Amino acid sequence: MNPSFYATILLIAALVIWRRSRAMFRPIRGSGLRLLIPLLFILPSLALILNPKAYLEAWEWLAALGVGIVLSLPLIWTTNYERREDQQIYAVKNMGFIASFLGVLIVRFALRSYIEGLSQEQMSALFMIVAYGYILPWRLVSYYKFRKIYAQKPAVVE
DSSP, X not given: OOHHHHHHHHHHHHHHHHHHHHHTTSOOOTTSGGGGHHHHHTGGGHHHHHOGGGOOOHHHHHHHHHHHHHHHHHHHHHOOEEEOTTSOEEEOOOHHHHHHHHXXXXXXHHXXXXXXXXXXXXXXXXXXXXXXXXXXXXXXXXXXXXXXXXHSOOOOOO
């Protein structure tokens, strides 16, 4: 992999961290459906998984999905919401999320350098399954946590 690949990944990671840290200071508007929008952005990558050149054994798909689910756990644990004095719902300020996100990124890079003997298509498909494995549970649980706070009646301020 060339240096521009790593630069692109670092830029994307920096943008995610910047956006997430900014979100801690802004209320989440609406019913929380915006939390699920990133799931739509990963749909086009299904073409990678359906590519016949990306054929892998079932256990390899399941292992990649399992790794993704394990990587989602720290993200789920560090993503919470609260209703503040202004009765708006905010993401809880938690620097543990940033550490978890960077940890996921480091694990993905470590796995990429450890796995050998796969074609580029197979490697891309496996890592998309890993990404689905942590993005789907994390976003769905985040939405559930938000809706739980959203359903609670705001305190009446006199």
